Amino acid sequence: xxxxxxxxxxxxxxxxxxxxxxxxxxxxxxxxxxxxxxxxxxxxxxxxxxxxxxxxxxxxxxxxxxxxxxxxxxxxxxxxxxxxxxxxxxxxxxxxxxxxxxxxxxxxxxxxxxxxxxxxxxxxxxxxxxxxxxxxxxxxxxxxxxxxxxxxxxxxxxxxxxxxxxxxxxxxxxxxxxxxxxxxxxxxxxxxxxxxxxxxxxxxxxxxxxxxxxxxxxxxxxxxxxxxxxxxxxxxxxxxxxxxxxxxxxxxxxxxxxxxxxxxxxxxxxxxxxxxxxxxxxxxxxxxxxxxxxxxxxxxxxxxxxxxxxxxxxxxxxxxxxxxxxxx
Amino acid sequence: xxxxxxxxxxxxxxxxxxxxxxxxxxxxxxxxxxxxxxxxxxxxxxxxxxxxxxxxxxxxxxxxxxxxxxxxxxxxxxxxxxxxxxxxxxxxxxxxxxxxxxxxxxxxxxxxxxxxxxxxxxxxxxxxxxxxxxxxxxxxxxxxxxxxxxxxxxxxxxxxxxxxxxxxxxxxxxxxxxxxxxxxxxxxxxxxxxxxxxxxxxxxxxxxxxxxxxxxxxxxxxxxxxxxxxxxxxxxxxxxxxxxxxxxxxxxxxxxxxxxxxxxxxxxxxxxxxxxxxxxxxxxxxxxxxxxxxxxxxxxxxxxxxxxxxxxxxxxxxxxxxxxxxxx
Numbered sequence: 007x008x009x010x011x012x013x014x015x016x017x018x019x020x021x022x023x024x025x026x027x028x029x030x031x032x033x034x035x036x037x038x039x040x041x042x043x044x045x046x047x048x049x050x051x052x053x054x055x056x057x058x059x060x061x062x063x064x065x066x067x068x069x070x071x072x073x074x075x076x077x078x079x080x081x082x083x084x085x086x087x088x089x090x091x092x093x094x095x096x097x098x099x100x101x102x103x104x105x106x107x108x109x110x111x112x113x114x115x116x117x118x119x120x121x122x123x124x125x126x127x128x129x130x131x132x133x134x135x136x137x138x139x140x141x142x143x144x145x146x147x148x149x150x151x152x153x154x155x156x157x158x159x160x161x162x163x164x165x166x167x168x169x170x171x172x173x174x175x176x177x178x179x180x181x182x183x184x185x186x187x188x189x190x191x192x193x194x195x196x197x198x199x200x201x202x203x204x205x206x207x208x209x210x211x212x213x214x215x216x217x218x219x220x221x222x223x224x225x226x227x228x229x230x231x232x233x234x235x236x237x238x239x240x241x242x243x244x245x246x247x248x249x250x251x252x253x254x255x256x257x258x259x260x261x262x263x264x265x266x267x268x269x270x271x272x273x274x275x276x277x278x279x280x281x282x283x284x285x286x287x288x289x290x291x292x293x294x295x296x297x298x299x300x301x302x303x304x305x306x307x308x309x310x311x312x313x314x315x316x317x318x319x320x321x322x323x324x325x326x327x328x329x330x331x332x333x334x
Numbered sequence: 335x336x337x338x339x340x341x342x343x344x345x346x347x348x349x350x351x352x353x354x355x356x357x358x359x360x361x362x363x364x365x366x367x368x369x370x371x372x373x374x375x376x377x378x379x380x381x382x383x384x385x386x387x388x389x390x391x392x393x394x395x396x397x398x399x400x401x402x403x404x405x406x407x408x409x410x411x412x413x414x415x416x417x418x419x420x421x422x423x424x425x426x427x428x429x430x431x432x433x434x435x436x437x438x439x440x441x442x443x444x445x446x447x448x449x450x451x452x453x454x455x456x457x458x459x460x461x462x463x464x465x466x467x468x469x470x471x472x473x474x475x476x477x478x479x480x481x482x483x484x485x486x487x488x489x490x491x492x493x494x495x496x497x498x499x500x501x502x503x504x505x506x507x508x509x510x511x512x513x514x515x516x517x518x519x520x521x522x523x524x525x526x527x528x529x530x531x532x533x534x535x536x537x538x539x540x541x542x543x544x545x546x547x548x549x550x551x552x553x554x555x556x557x558x559x560x561x562x563x564x565x566x567x568x569x570x571x572x573x574x575x576x577x578x579x580x581x582x583x584x585x586x587x588x589x590x591x592x593x594x595x596x597x598x599x600x601x602x603x604x605x606x607x608x609x610x611x612x613x614x615x616x617x618x619x620x621x622x623x624x625x626x627x628x629x630x631x632x633x634x635x636x637x638x639x640x641x642x643x644x645x646x647x648x649x650x651x652x653x654x655x656x657x658x659x660x661x662x
Contacts, residue, residue, distance in 0.1 A: 063535055140577060184537075197581045207391055208581030209512075209537075220573040220596055227600050229577045245548040249468060249557045251579060253525045253536030268548055272555050 032177055033327070034170040040283075040325040043318050044174070047281045051257065052181050058279045060257060062182040067258035068248060068269060069175070071189035071196060071213075073303040074262045074285050075204060077166040079294040080157065081302060084195050087150055091134040099133075108133070132233035136216055140194060140229040147198045161332065164203055168285075169331045171260075175204055178258070186210045186256070188248055190240035190265055194231075212247045214239045240265050245272035257281065263303040270308070270317060282317035284308050289323040292333070360505055361655070362498040368611075368653040371646050372502070375609045379585065380509050386607045388585060390510040395586035396576060396597060397503070399517035399524060399541075401631040402590045402613050403532060405494040407622040408485065409630060412523050415478055419462040427461075436461070460561035464544055468522060468557040475526045489660065492531055496613075497659045499588075503532055506586070514538045514584070516575055518568035518593055522559075540575045542567045572597035585609065591631040598636070598645060610645035612636050617650040620657045 035041040050058035051065065072078035092102070092111040102108030107126035110118030119126060135143065156163050175185050187196060187206055193213030200206040215236040218229050239247040245268050248256065259266070259273035262285040270282040287303065288295050297305040312319050322329060363369040378386035379393065400406035420430070420439045430436035435454035438446030447454060463471065484491050503513050515524060515534055521541030528534040543564040546557050567575040573596050576584065587594070587601035590613040598610040615631065616623050625633040640647050650657060 063529075193578075193581070201391070209579065211581065215578065218574055218577060220570040220600065222599070227573070227596075227603050229573060242548040245555070245557060246546055249546060250521075250543065251537065253521070253539065268555075271550070272548065275555050 032170065032173050034173055036325055036327050038325060040318055040320045044281075044283070047258070047279065048178065048181050051279050060279060064254065064257060065178075065181070065183040066186065066252060066254060066256040067178050067183045068186045068188045068212075068256045068260070068273065069171070070261040070263070070266045070269070071187050071191055073287065074260055074266070075167060075171050075175075075187070076163070077156070077168075077293065078303050079287075079296070082191070083163045084191050086154065086163070087147070087195065088130050088134050090150060090154060091146070092130065095134070128235065131216065131235075135192065135194075136231045136233035138231055140218065140231060143194055143231055144198050147195055151199060159330075159332075164199060165332055166330060167203060168326070169328050169333075170326045171285075172204065172331070174260075175206070179205065183258070184210065186212060186248075186252065188212045188239065188244050188269055190214055190238070190243075192216075193239075212239060212251045214243075242268045244269035248272065259283070260285070261308070262287065263305050264307050265303075267308050267311075271315070274315060274317065282312075282315065284312060284317055284319050286319050286321050288321050289326075289329065292329045293322055360498065360501050362501055364653055364655050366653060368646055368648045372609075372611070375586070375607065376506065376509050379607050388607060392582065392585060393506075393509070393511040394514065394580060394582060394584040395506050395511045396514045396516045396540075396584045396588070396601065397499070398589040398591070398594045398597070399515050399519055401615065402588055402594070403495060403499050403503075403515070404491070405484070405496075405621065406631050407615075407624070410519070411491045412519050414482065414491070415475070415523065416458050416462050418478060418482060419474070420458065423462070456563065459544065459563075463520065463522075464559045464561035466559055468546065468559060471522055471559055472526050475523055479527060487658075487660075492527060493660055494658060495531060496654070497656050497661075498654045499613075500532065500659070502588075503534070507533065511586070512538065514540060514576075514580065516540045516567065516572050516597055518542055518566070518571075520544075521567075540567060540579045542571075568593045570596045573600035576600065587611070588613070589636070590615065591633050592635050593631075595636055595639075599643070602643060602645065610640075610643065612640055612645055612647050614647050614649050617654075617657065620661070621650055 031045060032041055050056060051060040053059055069075055072082050076083070089111055092108055096102055096112055099108070102112060107119050107122035107129055110122065111130070151162065151164055154163060155161060156166055159166065178185055185206055187200060187204070187210065189196060189212070191213050193211055193215045196213055197208040197211050200211045201208065217232040217234045217236040219232060221228055221230050237243065237247065244266065248269065255276045256273045257279060258281040259270045260283050261270055274280040274282040284305065286305070287293060287297065296303060297309060309319065359373060360369055378384060379388040381387055397403055400410050404411070417439055420436055424430055424440055427436070430440060435447050435450035435458055438450065439458070479490065479492055482491060483489060484494055487494060506513055513534055515528060515532070515538065517524060517540070519541050521539055521543045524541055525536040525539050528539045529536065545560040545562045545564040547560060549556055549558050565571065565575065572594065576597065583604045584601045585604070585607060586609040587598045588611045589598055602608040602610040612633065614633070615621060615625065624631060625637060637647065
C-alpha cells in the first residue's frame with residue numbers, strides 16, 4: 007500500500023497534475039453548441055502535435071470590456087463616472103452652472119448632454135480626466151468605484167461583471183492564453199480595476215487614451231494627463247490598438263457590439279485556427295435585451311454577418327446559467 | 335540507498351528545483367561591485383518575507399536597445415537599414431538622384447544627410463518605412479537582417495548583441511521579471527528580431543512608431559503604415575511610452591546614453607527597491623569607447639549624476655569578461 011502510494015506521488019509529480027475534468031470547465035455556461043465551440047477550439051489549439059496546435063506565445067485572446075465583461079446599461083460605467091465627477095467638482099467651478107455641457111450634467115438633462123455631441127464629450131473628458139498626475143487619477147477612479155452604486159442593482163459597478171466571462175478568462179489562461187482587454191473605454195480608467203476584477207494586469211489593458219507628458223515637478227518625476235485625445239480604441243481603432251500594443255494578431259476575440267466588428271474581423275481573418283464570439287444581450291430579466299436599435303452597444307452588422315464569418319453568437323438567455331456572481 | 339533516492343526525488347518535487355548555483359549566474363560578468371549589485375538586488379526583491387520583497391507582477395525591467403543590448407556604432411542599425419533601403423529602392427525612384435536627402439544617401443555623403451536635419455530624416459523614414467502593409471515591412475526587415483553585415487566585424491548585425499546582457503535578461507526572467515525593450519528605435523523594426531534574439535515577445539517591445547490604419551483591401555484586412563510620426567520613444571518620451579504600454583513603473587532600468595536618462599530617473603524615483611544601470615562604452619579594443627562627445631549614444635548627464643542617484647555604471651572593459659557571443 008505504502009509503496010503504491012509513494013509511486014502514485016512520484017508519478018503525479020512526474021507527469022504533472024491531472025487535467026481538469028471536463029464537467030468542471032465553464033460551469034456557468036450551459037451545455038450546448040456555444041460552450042462546445044469554445045472548448046473544442048481550445049482543445050484543438052492546445053493539442054500538441056495536432057493539426058490545429060498553436061504555440062503558447064501566439065495564444066492571444068482579446069476581450070471588449072463594456073457589455074462583454076461587465077454591464078454597459080443603462081450607460082457606460084465611465085460615463086456614470088464622468089457625470090458624478092462633474093457634480094463633485096462643481097463647487098469649485100461656479101461657472102459650470104451657466105455653461106454647457108456642464109449645465110446639462112448638473113441639471114441631469116441627458117438630452118442636453120447628448121446634444122453637445124463630440125465637442126461636449128471632449129469638454130467633459132478634459133474637465134474630469136486631465137490636468138492631474140496619473141497616480142492622482144488612479145486614486146480618483148479607485149475611490150469612485152468603492153462608493154458608486156449601479157442604479158438598477160444597487161451594488162458596486164464592479165459586481166456587475168459576467169460570471170461566465172470570468173470563468174472563460176481563467177479557462178483560457180489555464181490553457182496558456184494571454185488575455186487582453188481591448189476597449190473603447192479609457193485605459194487609465196480600466197487599469198485600476200482590471201487586475202483585481204479580471205486578473206488582467208495593466209500591461210494587458212488596451213483602451214482609448216488622452217495624451218500624457220513626463221514632467222519633473224519640484225524634483226519629483228510625474229506622468230501628467232493632458233486635455234488632448236491621444237488614441238481612440240474603437241471600431242477600426244481596435245485592430246490598430248492591438249497591432250500597436252501586442253504586435254501580433256490574436257487568435258480569439260470576444261465582443262458584443264458593432265464597435266467590436268473590426269476587432270473580430272481582424273482576428274478571425276488570419277491564417278490557422280481562429281475564433282470570434284459575440285455576446286448577445288437578449289435577457290431582459292437577468293440583464294438587458296438590446297441590439298439593433300440601442301444607443302449603447304448597438305449590434306446590427308455583427309448579427310447579420312456572424313453566420314457567414316463563422317462567428318459564434320452567445321445568447322445570454324440560453325447559454326448562460328448565471329449572469330452575475332451575486333446571483334444564487 | 336534506493337529508499338533515500340526516492341525520498342530525494344520526492345523532496346525535490348515537493349520543494350521545487352534547487353536554486354541556481356551562484357557560480358553559474360551571469361558568467362560573462364566579472365566578479366566585482368557591478369555584478370554583486372545586480373545579484374544582491376535580485377536576491378532582495380525575490381526573498382519572500384524579506385524587507386525588499388517585490389511581488390512578481392511588479393517585477394518589471396526595462397532595457398534600452400541600441401548600445402545597451404546590441405552595438406550602435408558606427409551608426410544605429412536602423413539607420414544602416416534606411417540607407418540600404420534607399421539604395422535598393424533607388425531604381426524605382428529616378429527623381430531621388432536630384433533630390434535631398436536621397437541624393438546624399440545615394441552619394442554616400444553622410445554630412446549631406448546630417449545637414450537635412452529632422453525634415454530629412456522624416457523624408458527618409460516616410461520613403462522606407464511607410465506605404466506598405468505591416469506584414470510586408472516585417473518581411474523587408476527580416477530579409478535585410480539576414481543579409482546585411484556589420485562593417486567592422488563583417489558579421490550579421492544580430493551577432494553584435496552583448497552576451498552579458500543576454501545572460502542578464504535570462505537571469506531576470508528566471509527570477510520572475512518581465513523584461514521589456516524601451517527604445518528610441520522603431521517598434522516594428524525591432525519586433526521581428528526581439529523574440530529570437532532576446533527572448534522578448536513583440537508585446538514587450540516599446541519603441542518609436544509611425545501611425546497605422548486598419549483597412550480592408552479587396553476583402554483582406556490589413557494594417558497599413560502611414561508616412562506620419564506617431565510616437566517618439568526617446569528621452570522624456572520613454573517614461574510616457576512605459577506608462578502607455580505597461581501602465582506601471584518598472585523597478586529596474588538599463589540604458590547607456592542620455593536618451594535613457596528620464597527612463598532611469600522615472601524608474602529609480604519610485605518607492606521601494608529600485609535599480610538603475612548605465613552601460614559605459616569604454617572598451618575601444620573589443621567594442622568602442624565613447625561617451626560625452628559622441629553623436630551616437632552621447633552620455634554626459636548620466637555619468638555626472640549616476641553617483642548621487644545611486645545608479646550603477648557598468649564598465650564594458652572591466653565588468654564584462656566577454657562582449658559578443660562570437661568571442662572565444
